[in-house]
Amino acid sequence: xxxHGLLCVDKAAGCTSHDVVGVVRRAxxxxxxxxxxxxxxxxxxxxxxxxxxxxxxxxxxxxxxxVYEGVATLGRSTDTYDAHGTTxxxxxxxxxxxxxxxxxxxxxxxxxxxxxxxxxxKKVNGKKLYELARxxxxxxxxxxxxxxxxxxxxxPLEGGSLRFRLSCxxxxxxxxxxHDLGQRLGCGAHLSGLRRTQxxxxxxxxxTPQDSLxxxxxxxxxxxxxxxxxxxxxxxxxLPFVQLSVDSRGEQRxxxxxxxxxxxxxxxxxxxxHVKDQRGNVLAVGVVSERVAEASLAVVQPKIVFK
Numbered sequence: 477x478x479x480h481g482l483l484c485v486d487k488a489a490g491c492t493s494h495d496v497v498g499v500v501r502r503a504x505x506x507x508x509x510x511x512x513x514x515x516x517x518x519x520x521x522x523x524x525x526x527x528x529x530x531x532x533x534x535x536x537x538x539x540x541x542x543v544y545e546g547v548a549t550l551g552r553s554t555d556t557y558d559a560h561g562t563t564x565x566x567x568x569x570x571x572x573x574x575x576x577x578x579x580x581x582x583x584x585x586x587x588x589x590x591x592x593x594x595x596x597x598k599k600v601n602g603k604k605l606y607e608l609a610r611x612x613x614x615x616x617x618x619x620x621x622x623x624x625x626x627x628x629x630x631x632p633l634e635g636g637s638l639r640f641r642l643s644c645x646x647x648x649x650x651x652x653x654x655h656d657l658g659q660r661l662g663c664g665a666h667l668s669g670l671r672r673t674q675x676x677x678x679x680x681x682x683x684t685p686q687d688s689l690x691x692x693x694x695x696x697x698x699x700x701x702x703x704x705x706x707x708x709x710x711x712x713x714x715l716p717f718v719q720l721s722v723d724s725r726g727e728q729r730x731x732x733x734x735x736x737x738x739x740x741x742x743x744x745x746x747x748x749x750h751v752k753d754q755r756g757n758v759l760a761v762g763v764v765s766e767r768v769a770e771a772s773l774a775v776v777q778p779k780i781v782f783k
Contacts, residue, residue: 479504479701480528480710482537484683487515487523487672496686500525502693512537513646513675518558521672522680529758529782530710536748536761539646540676540716541625546669548654549637553664557593557651561666569663574633580660581627581640584653590622593651622648637668677714682706711758717748720776722759730759730778741774749776758782 487496493514501509510531512524521544526534550569554561623645631639642650651667658665673680684705692699701707718741722729726736730751743749743764751760760778767774 477506477508477528478698479506480530481526481701482530482708482710482713483525483527483704484678484680484706484708485523485525485689486680486683486685487520488686489520490517491686492517493523496523496689497525499686499689499693500527503689503699504692505698510534512540513542515672516558516651516670518560519670519672521670522675522678522683523672524675524678528710530713532780532782533713533715533761536715536717537676537713540678541643541645542648542672543674544642544644544650545630545639545671545673546642546650546654546667547637547639548657548665549668550633550658550661550663550665551636552666553655553658554666555594557649557655558666559668565664567663569636569661572633572661572663574629574638576661577629577633577638577657580657581629583660584624584627584657587621587623589619590649590652590656591619593649593655620647624648624653627653676716711752711756713758715748715750715761717750718743719750719752720762721752721754723754727753727759730762730781731783733778733781735765735775735777736762738774738776740772741776743774745774749774751776751778 483500485496487493493511497509497511501507504527506527508528508531510526512526512534515521515523524537550572552566553564555564625643627642628640629638630641642653650670654665654667688705701709720738720741722736729736745764745767747764749762749764751762752758760782761780762776762778764774765777
């Protein structure tokens with residue numbers, strides 16, 4: 477493997493997140509590629525693609541908060557909760573005011589129990605909901621608690637459509653929020669456009685268009701890391717927990733899977749730790765297995781070691 481790091485991609489509409497992974501595989505001439513957080517085919521925007529050693533960090537990146545900008549269309553609900561679905565109901569929306577929309581949107585802020593769209597990747601008994609729906613089988617409701625940090629209208633209501641911005645925890649379906657918004661307004665609604673603009677500290681502004689990767693995939697020679705826009709080397713990937721720098725002795729212990737002592741580490745028992753050597757190279761991701769309060773020490777046990 478030549479490439480170890482993270483690539484911020486601006487996903488195009490009409491393809492799956494897995495399709496983007498395939499494009500990156502061909503562009504980098506490397507099989508070990510993954511992604512952090514699926515985007516629906518109709519959606520565009522930021523997709524984090526991991527390469528090499530960074531694929532082992534996916535679990536820590538996938539849960540980062542997300543920010544989206546989307547378009548909600550009132551007056552029609554669909555079975556998929558988006559514009560590509562079959563119409564479920566239609567209703568008049570002329571009575572709905574922007575003030576009502578703003579007030580109803582504010583009700584979603586916080587934690588609430590959300591029903592996943594019938595056509596989604598959520599699983600029941602090992603089967604994805606969209607697999608059941610496409611097979612014509614009854615799709616059971618899949619409920620889960622989600623958290624919305626902010627939901628606001630960012631355009632006037634024109635022709636039944638409006639633009640909105642959503643900031644939410646991982647696992648929240650924008651489609652379901654728009655569907656639920658329509659139900660509360662009494663007119664029905666569906667998602668007719670969605671673009672992800674941020675994942676944790678990663679921004680769409682610092683991403684590379686998917687089309688540029690297609691060009692690399694068809695080039696005669698493999699690219700260098702310097703040829704990749706929006707490329708973050710493995711040792712520079714920010715992780716959402718505390719960092720620990722160890723000396724050469726600690727480095728040897730980490731390589732052998734042994735614990736290290738960390739004085740004055742700002743982490744509690746059970747917290748994850750990003751372990752680096754004194755040159756800034758990533759050695760491992762560990763967990764605080766014990767705290768020695770009287771000595772202000774934390775015992776860090778490596779869980780994923782990189783060699």
